[in-house]
Amino acid sequence: MASSMKAIQIKNTGGVEVLEHVTIERPKITGLTDVLVKNHFSGVNFIDTYHRSGLYKLSLPVVLGREGAGVVEAVGDGVKDIRPGDHVAYLSASSYAEFTIADSKKVAKIPDGINLKLAAASLLQGLTAWAMITQSYEVKKDDWILIHAAAGGVGLLLVQLVKNCGAHVIGTVSNDEKAKLAISAGAEHVINYSTQNVVDEVMRITDNKGVHAVYDGVGKDTFETSLACARRLGSLISFGNASGAVPPFEILRLSEKNLKLMRPTLFKYFETDEEFRKYTTELFTVIKEGKLDIKIWKTYKLSDARQAHLDLEGRKTTGKLILQL
Numbered sequence: 001m002a003s004s005m006k007a008i009q010i011k012n013t014g015g016v017e018v019l020e021h022v023t024i025e026r027p028k029i030t031g032l033t034d035v036l037v038k039n040h041f042s043g044v045n046f047i048d049t050y051h052r053s054g055l056y057k058l059s060l061p062v063v064l065g066r067e068g069a070g071v072v073e074a075v076g077d078g079v080k081d082i083r084p085g086d087h088v089a090y091l092s093a094s095s096y097a098e099f100t101i102a103d104s105k106k107v108a109k110i111p112d113g114i115n116l117k118l119a120a121a122s123l124l125q126g127l128t129a130w131a132m133i134t135q136s137y138e139v140k141k142d143d144w145i146l147i148h149a150a151a152g153g154v155g156l157l158l159v160q161l162v163k164n165c166g167a168h169v170i171g172t173v174s175n176d177e178k179a180k181l182a183i184s185a186g187a188e189h190v191i192n193y194s195t196q197n198v199v200d201e202v203m204r205i206t207d208n209k210g211v212h213a214v215y216d217g218v219g220k221d222t223f224e225t226s227l228a229c230a231r232r233l234g235s236l237i238s239f240g241n242a243s244g245a246v247p248p249f250e251i252l253r254l255s256e257k258n259l260k261l262m263r264p265t266l267f268k269y270f271e272t273d274e275e276f277r278k279y280t281t282e283l284f285t286v287i288k289e290g291k292l293d294i295k296i297w298k299t300y301k302l303s304d305a306r307q308a309h310l311d312l313e314g315r316k317t318t319g320k321l322i323l324q325l
């Protein structure tokens with residue numbers, strides 16, 4: 001049936017078993033700023049596992065996914081700058097599907113030189129890393145920066161971007177393979193947090209001063225370590241929960257070193273059209289200039305979304321996971 005499509009839907013929250021490969025009705029243009037995209041690729045992100053598990057609440061049933069890239073099929077009457085046939089990448093709910101409706105304010109035309117696969121692999125994690133280093137804590141030349149899960153999707157991008165700012169990168173990883181990758185991306189020092197004491201190592205490397213900023217997407221397991229590694233007047237940017245959500249925290253503790261603590265989310269940096277255009281243009285430019293290498297770990301079939309989640313949560317992956325439609 002032409003009006004149906006394949007998608008990965010959840011009706012309940014839980015483990016990977018709640019991810020169902022279903023046939024459902026295709027979404028239709030209903031709003032003035034709607035863009036109907038025929039997806040070629042959909043990015044897999046850790047946030048999808050939070051939606052699946054229920055850590056972040058969504059109304060159910062829902063098609064999972066937060067980003068994709070494909071060809072525009074149709075647009076609402078209020079959309080002027082995007083046309084059917086355009087190659088686009090977007091941030092929107094329900095991208096684990098053959099078709100997605102995205103709001104034109106979160107749809108970027110893909111420039112020449114970047115293909116659909118690369119665009120899908122780079123948008124959400126790339127914008128996250130870009131916003132972290134420019135907005136959450138503005139990295140300066142010669143800063144010392146600690147990046148947890150440095151061989152992960154966001155981690156590998158942060159390592160490269162922070163290095164490009166002329167700062168010193170210390171990465172943490174859980175095994176030697178990942179350590180090699182983080183070093184090849186530009187980390188000056190890598191600490192294997194399965195076998196080494198991160199605080200001791202960071203203090204040794206920084207002459208007991210600690211780092212100017214920590215980018216922590218691991219959450220519960222690394223939060224205390226991150227606090228201990230930040231120097232006086234330093235910043236802790238806690239931007240994810242890969243190991244679980246950080247428990248409630250006594251803010252008075254920040255006064256021990258006059259630390260800044262921030263818990264940013266990408267989507268709040270891109271609320272306006274102008275913000276989204278500015279950042280996507282900057283991101284695509286650094287990719288085209290060859291200053292940001294996007295490493296795709298694996299491309300999965302849509303029907304293998306369960307395996308993609310198992311691999312991501314099982315810490316088996318490095319770089320980006322994408323679904324091919």
Ligand SMILES: NC(=O)c1ccc[n+]([C@@H]2O[C@H](COP(=O)([O-])OP(=O)(O)OC[C@H]3O[C@@H](n4cnc5c(N)ncnc54)[C@H](OP(=O)(O)O)[C@@H]3O)[C@@H](O)[C@H]2O)c1
Nearest residue numbers: 046128149152153154173174217240241242243265266315
């Ligand atoms: N705030 C935002 O707007 C925003 C946007 C995008 C992503 N994020 C966050 O950024 C983080 C990274 O996302 P990503 O998609 O790029 O994932 P990822 O880094 O590719 O995967 C997560 C990594 O976290 C590490 N980890 C440590 N403890 C873990 C545990 N108990 N379970 C699973 N992984 C664990 C693993 O690396 P090791 O094996 O080396 O420890 C794993 O590979 C996530 O927390 C995500 O929510 C936040």
